[in-house]
Amino acid sequence: AVGGLGYASYEIYNKRHPLEQKPFDPKKRTVVVLGSGWGAVSFLKSINTDDYNVMVVSPRNYFLFTPLLPSCTVGTIELRSIMEPIRFITQHKSRNVKFYESECTDIDPESKTISITDVSDIKGSVSNTTVPYDYLVMAIGADNQTFGMKGVKEFACFLKEVWDAQKIRTRLMDCVESAGFAKQAPEEVDRLLHMVVVGGGPTGVEYAAELHDFLKDDLEVWYPELADKFRITLVEALPNVLPMFSSQLIQYTESTFKQNKIEVLTKTMVKEVADKEIKVMDANKNLVSIPYGLLVWATGNCPRPLARKLMARIKESQTSPRGVLVDEYMRVAGAPDVYAIGDCTFSKYAPTAQVATQQGLYLASVFDNLARIEEGQNKKITPFEYSHQGSLAYIGSDKAIADLPFLNGNVSVGGVATYVFWRSVYISNMFSFRNRFLVVGDWMKSKVFGRDVSR
Template identity: 90%
Template sequence: MATAGKNVAPPVASAPQPQKRWSRLRALKRVVQLGAVGAVGYGAYDIYNKRHPAEQKPFDPTKRTIVLLGSGWGAISFLKSLNTDDYNVIVVSPRNYFLFTPLLPSCTVGTIELRSIMEPLRFITRHKSRNVKFYESECTDIDPESKTISIADVSDIKGAVSNTTIPYDYLVVAVGADNQTFGMAGVREYACFLKEVWDAQKIRTRLMDCVESAGFASQTPEEVERLLHMVVVGGGPTGVEYAAELHDFLKDDLEVWYPELADKLKITLVEALPNVLPMFSSQLIQYTESTFKQNKIEVLTKTMVKEVADKEIKVMDANKNMVSIPYGLLVWATGNCPRPLARKLMARLKEGGQNSPRGLLIDEYMRVKGAQDMYAIGDCAFTKYAPTAQVATQQGKYLSRVFDGLARIEEGQNKKIHPFEYTHQGSLAYIGSDRAVADLPFLNGNVSVGGVATYVFWRSVYISHMFSFRNRFLVIGDWMKSKVFGRDVSRE
């Protein structure tokens, strides 16, 4: 006979009552609903505010004037954080927009449209408390003695005045860097860089031109092979991400629309070092290289480009043999070198201690060595940090605090300005087939992760780092559009 104890029901408290469970679910639903309403409300409020900027204070001759050179990561981060109640600001840049460079490789194959990652500068300057003047022009010279800069309108359409000089009280140099070519003839002529909007446009056009020319009537097999050989020089994040995007384009779209050519398209990545992505952990390097192998992207490490011609490059391979590699499209992503303006300034300040060929030397307060009232941030400065958007952004934000400190000191307050300290937030790279790699700081160590979940993380990080709600909306829309309809294969 069963014992009486066995038939006793378990204590009521240990099983949640259905009624309680429902009320908890209802409460959770309400929280989610309120959150969604709050987010939509905030989004609408933000959009309204962005489109209806408030009145701005005029230029104030009693305030000091900061001239800011550039409209990239460093400059915009500085401008966004700067309190313009304290200063007059003039921005000089040949680009009247900010470009979100990390998503530029996605634009070369049409996963994202270029305008989605561009933010007009006026959308930022018009929201500052004081009117910020913007001159779409290039700074051609800096005279630290007279504290003036020369600017030139380098756009196609010019007015009666296209060159002038402007004085500054403080100068912030944030002009970024040029593409490193190692002085090799043919690179600028035949290769495509991947730094600016027009580079991505050029790559997209040339890529489709190569594909269509390969499909031309009675095209020779050798030419088909050459035209469909896409060569990327440089195994850093830019080169790797471009090769990855190209692979996705091939798999998702070219195989559908060009079935007769798709299997002939070949991607080769050339890198002088023993591996790609040298800033990542060895585990992620291996993961990237094995993913590339699976995706049939050939990786030639320890291989140095020696000559660049219009249809082929000559390389010295790992065994020190000279090999010719015919190509249809050549993308050059081998890093940075100083821009002509920075070089000119460095030469002027040589006696003041500017003796590095790699960029402007600055101290831990971003002051340019050998100059008065001049600061440099981002890729134009040579520091112990990597030339990344992360560093440029933190330097820009920090410099705005320096200027805040200077303004308070001028008011007679006792303000201490601390030196710059960089906080590394991790490195991320997309490697194709919906996979990404991430090296993230964790406690006092590092976490290395790779795969599809990292790819979702990669996307969410980029979205959260975009400067405006508008950009986020456009990029998410582009991602959805290319998933649903495929990428556009028309040649512009």
């Protein structure tokens, strides 16, 4: 899918030293933003700080360009190339934006305060406090869905954050080096070199694709004695992968995977997760054990503890267990002056960066209108409308697929040309020139020298 931070104004290249920015103004209202992901950053880019004091609370002091995270698990791209410090992002603002690297642990809509906890390992003398807000923007994203299954958190790797990609990369090379260890038993070699991906959505598919490229382009070259033993399996409970794409592109993906020897097990449900194997119920309802070396879990989202806590406080209005209910103005039902955008909400749209970005931009325009109305201008606040720009995914061996709305119809394309398009869309949607420069550099580096196989 496509992001959309690309259409921000060139204002963002206007760097200001924090001391050149206006300080907090006690006469202005304070907007507290929770999160530093897609939703939060798109809101921050366009909120007018002449009208408001803005404060950001997030356990991560950077934005992460998630669409290229799968590429980081195999070293096609380095992690720092897709991270952008939040302070870089707010440096163009006219008023200084306060940032606290901390986790919000509670929202009290009655007293209009939030509780925050420093996420540091080297805690100062204060590590918990409360902060008041006039308006609150929740953009906290979502947790990994585990269906409450034992063993998933312990033995599987997720693919959402920087540390997940680091863990996968280390674990993968550990499996490879251990498989090559002196006198390793053949069945243990097979297990260690079996990479299992659970979840056939875009994240699972793109990860399997990147892994395939890494095996073909690099591992088979550096580890010829193991070359014919690498295996990738993708497990999906539904009848096919990528349900959001057209049937033509689903077939194209499945046949590309077949050519690339990625085994796709559809209608297969994971029942148990242990340290060296998973047990699945296959399409014929047989319980089968699948030994693995690396297990990547990408089965979608569930609400974070903070979202659940808020929903429990206002449960008369919050009737869905799947996410925070908002109205068409992104207002949280049952909590005045609290707004929510992106993956933490329960909405009819897919949880994508594309949706979170558009909601962030929309909400900034709402705040702009609120300020104008307060000045006495005649402005009307219209509901949020989502405009789908299309869906894109990388499927391996330099091929990508795209479903694009076009002249009231839909165009489905796949192949190498689409891959070039995929790259250019991602590059143009990156937040900064710095990120673009780094990612293009990484692509060239891995083309010329191959990917780095160090652990």
